């Protein structure tokens with residue numbers, strides 16, 4: 354018997370996701386549920402956008418970038434008696450941000466409370482029996498505030514939560530510390546949530562419900578709770594295009610001065626092939642990464658389907674900025690995907706995350722399709738450290754992709770992890786040495802290592818010189834003891850070599866700041882001019898090497914020198930170069946390469962060589 358009273362579900366995303374794009378989680382879930390239950394009203398409330406507008410976009414965006422800046426606001430609303438500690442945490446973190454230094458914490462809290470309470474009152478006017486809340490990093494206290502206030506005023510509303518915050522095996526403890534939650538969905542939500550809805554529509558008592566795979570229930574509903582496996586969609590191609598209707602309706606309701614052109618999120622895959630690889634001879638995935646706990650295996654969409662969705666979403670929402678939400682964009686099928694996107698003949702602005710092994714041919718295809726910004730998994734410029742990180746890439750690969758991004762005009766906004774536990778003085782020395790070769794390219798951003806729950810480092814702390822792991826002390830500010838003691842939060846802290854690492858990496862931090870200053874001082878002209886660029890004269894090559902606060906150097910390479918330099922545009926092994934140039938003696942070759950490395954025109958790693966100059970001639974795709 355269908356339950357005629359069950360008419361509506363509301364999905365909610367609370368602050369603090371990036372405000373300028375709708376929630377991919379809400380969009381995909383809504384579209385899937387709508388397809389499965391055409392007669393049900395399914396609302397998707399991107400409430401974070403309303404919050405961003407209320408507290409001003411630049412302030413919201415700066416807060417949203419960091420957990421310890423974001424969580425204290427709703428932390429203070431959730432536990433008013435802890436308001437001062439929360440304000441203290443925010444102030445401590447905000448000192449480093451010019452835009453946040455003078456933000457009035459109390460005034461922002463007041464604004465957030467006013468709009469959140471009005472939003473909750475509005476939700477409670479609606480007949481929804483089930484409210485689903487997507488919770489990722491930074492959305493914990495805001496979501497808990499929403500849940501607490503809904504349950505206080507309408508206890509029979511069923512609350513189901515899910516999202517990357519609850520990946521891994523620690524989710525069910527949550528019911529003990531936050532009893533207002535009825536269901537927790539582990540992994541992706543489409544199938545488990547649909548099964549839950551189906552049951553609720555059948556109007557049977559919750560206590561008798563056969564718990565769908567992938568769903569945990571509170572003890573009061575299902576006392577015999579057991580660890581549940583994942584329930585995933587088999588093929589991502591079966592998913593309908595995400596539905597972002599409410600986000601755009603909300604945006605269009607704002608005054609003209611408050612509207613903007615958002616970025617639409619698109620998924621090409623779920624999971625990460627590097628983390629899901631079945632090669633038993635090595636650890637899976639990067640040592641610091643816990644991004645893939647909410648999925649089992651690795652799934653990719655059909656290339657043409659991806660291009661169709663890009664076309665559909667940009668047409669439907671009349672925007673040209675698209676962000677691929679994948680942990681890493683798949684290499685397999687990428688040629689077809691980006692060729693199909695290029696055929697759309699739209700002036701797109703695309704963003705994606707890539708591994709450093711992404712080949713030039715595909716980068717060119719991406720650029721032709723409109724790729725303007727990428728985050729590459731560079732993470733380190735030391736071979737020893739890359740091994741400890743289990744990145745599966747080399748410094749020379751990192752250097753090469755940085756070079757191609759520079760040439761193709763793709764902004765490479767990548768990170769360099771510092772203070773990774775177990776790093777040695779040799780790793781740091783090597784990093785400093787290699788930065789000298791990377792300085793013609795867009796600078797990396799130094800990011801301090803943080804310990805993610807259930808990341809490989811967290812799972813094997815001893816292997817990284819870590820003696821003890823525990824919740825990050827900032828959770829003491831956000832939550833009372835009874836909660837902290839019973840739950841392992843996603844950001845962990847540890848005892849190990851933290852002080853030593855801080856000292857060790859101080860010169861790298863400083864060098865990166867200098868790199869940023871130098872790079873920007875060399876790019877002040879109206880026209881982009883590479884820091885090391887070459888012009889090819891057919892039989893000779895002229896390389897111009899610009900230097901900060903120093904005279905520009907010019908080098909001419911003639912005949913075989915030119916040919917070798919061009920051959921090393923892609924990194925090549927010494928043996929391969931020797932085979933290519935059999936008439937050049939090993940001694941001559943060695944001395945030429947050594948000289949080019951000394952001039953920092955070629956980078957060398959373990960007898961592999963890469964030319965650093967990029968063609969002055971722009972890429973014609």
Ligand code: SF4
Pocket residue numbers: 625626627628638639642643644645680681708730
């Ligand atoms: S950091 Fe990126 S490449 Fe490494 S395991 Fe995580 S998602 Fe995969």
